[in-house]
Amino acid sequence: MTKWTGVFPAVTTKLTQNGNVDIQATKDSIDRLVRNGVSGVIVLPMLGENASMTLPEREAIIRAAVEVAAGRVPVLSGLAEITLDNAKANAKLYESFGAQGLMVFPSLGYKTDPRETVEWYKGIASASSLPIMIYNNPIAYGVDVTVDILRELVDTPEIVCIKEETGDIRRVTDMYIEFGDRFSIFCGVDDLIVESSALGVTGWVSGMTNVWPAECVELFGLCAQNKYPEARTLYHILTPSFHLDTHVKLVQYIKLAENLVYGAPEWTRAPRLPLVGAEREHVVSTVTKAIDALAQRSEKAA
Template sequence: MTHWRGVFPAVTTKLNQDGSIDIEATQASIDRLIANGVSGIIVLPMLGENASLQPQEREAVIRAAKDVVARRVPLLSGLAEISTANATAAARKYQDFGAEGLMVFPSLGYKTDPRETAEWYKAIANASDLPIMIYNNPIAYGVDVTPAILKVLADCPTIVAVKEETGDVRRVTDMIIELGDRFDIFCGVDDQIVESMALGATGWVSGMTNAWPKQCVRIFNLCAAGDFAGARDLYRIMTPSFHLDTHVKLVQYIKMAEHLVYGAPEWTRAPRLPLVGEERARVTAIIEAAIEKLRQQG
C-alpha cells in the first residue's frame, strides 16, 4: 500500500493578468518547491483554482507538472467534480495525463449524507488504481468524512490518506483511536501543523509552503524529529501568515505571499479579484513582517 509522508504543498496555478494560465511560472514554482525539500506536489487543489479551470486547462496543468516533477516526488492532482460520473471519468483521465495520486474533494454540487459520502469515495476509488487522499474540509464544503465513514472506507485499498481540515485538531486523535494507522493523516491547515504532528499526523498539505518551502519543511522536520521546542520558535514567526491559509480569500492571500517573497504573479481568476485598499495593506503587512523576522533570524 502507498504511504505518503512529509510536506505536500497545495500548488497555486499561476495566471497571467488576463486570467490565462502561465504554465512557465507554474512549472518554475513547482521546481522551486522540490529544490527546497518538499516530499510531494499537489496540483489543482482548491488553492489551485481547480473549479475555475476548464477541462483542457486542468489537463495542461497536470501534464506540465508531470514534465517538471519528473518523478522526483509523488505528483497528486486535486479532483473536484459535481457528479459521480464526471468524478470517475476524471480519475481515469488524470491518471492518463500523468497524475500519480488524487486528492479527492466531496461533490461540489451536493452535500452528501454519510452513506452517500462513502459511496462517492468508493466509486472514485474503483475508477482507477491511483492512490487517493480524501480532502475533508467540512467548513468549506459542508461534508464531514468522519471516523465512522472512514471505517466504511477502510477496505478500499487505494484510499490511503486523509487531508484533515475540520479545524478541530482533536480529530487527529479520534481517527487514530478509531482506525489506528490505516490512513496516513495529513494536517490540512497551516496554523495547526505543530499541534497535529504532536498528536500523530505524518503529513502536511500546506498553502504557505508555496511562499516559504524551506521554512515549512524545516518546521515539519523538527516536529518529525521530536524537537517541538525548536519548531515552535519558527512556527511563531510564521503563524500570523499561516492564519491567512484559513480565510475564504486564501487563494489571493497566498498568491500575494508568493508575489512578495519571490516575485510570482499574484493574479487570480474571476470572480476572485486582486486585493485592494485596507485589505491589501493588512495582508501585505503580515507577510512583510514574516519576511523581516526570517531575515533577522538568518
C-alpha cells in the same frame, strides 16, 4: 500500499494578468518547491483554482507538473466535481495525464449524507488505480468524512490518506485510535501543523509552503524530530501568515504572499479579484513582518 509522508504543498496555479494559465510560471514554482525539499506536490487543489479551470487547462497543468517533477516527488491532482460520473471519468483521465495520486473533494454541488459520502468515495476509488487522499474540509464544503464514515471505507485499498481539515484537533487522535496506521493522516490547516504533529500526523498539505518552502519543510522536520522548542520559535514567526491560509480569500492572500517573497504572479481568475485597500495592506504587512523576522533569524544563525 502507498504511504505518503512529509510536506505536500497545495500548489497555486499561476495566471497571467488577463486570466490565462501561465504554464512556465507554474512549472518554475513547482521546481522551486521540489528543490526546497517538499515530499510531494498537489496541483489543482482548491488553492489552485480547480473549479475555475477547463479540462484542457487541467490536462496542461497536470502534464507540466509531472514533467517538471521528473520523478523527484509524486504529483497528485485535486479532483473536484459535482457528479459521480464526471468524477470517475476525470479520475481516469488524470491518471492518463500522469498524475500519481488524487486528492478527492466531496461533491461540489450537493452536501452528501453519510451513506452518499461513502458511495462517492468508493465510486471514485473504483474508477482508476490511483491512490486517493480524502480532502475532508467540512467548514468549506459542508461534508464531514467522520470516523464512522471512514469505518465504511477502511476496506477500500485505493483510499490511503486523509487530509484532516475539520479544525478539531481531537479528530487526529480519534482516527489513530480507531484505525491505527491504516491511513496516512495529513494536517490540512497551516495554523494547526505543530499541534497536529504533536499528535502524530505523517504529513502536511500546506498553502503557505508555496511562499516559504524551505522554512515549512524545516518546521515539519523539527516537529518530526520532537524538537518542539525550536519548532515553536519558527512557528511563532510564521503563524500570522499561516492564518491567511484559513480565510475564504486564501487564494488571493497566498498568491500575493508569493509575489512579495519571490516575484510570482499574483493574478487570479474572476470572480476572484486582486486585493485592494486595507485588506491588501493587511496581507502585505503580515507577510513583510515574517520576511523581516526570518531574515533576522538567518542572521543570528549565521
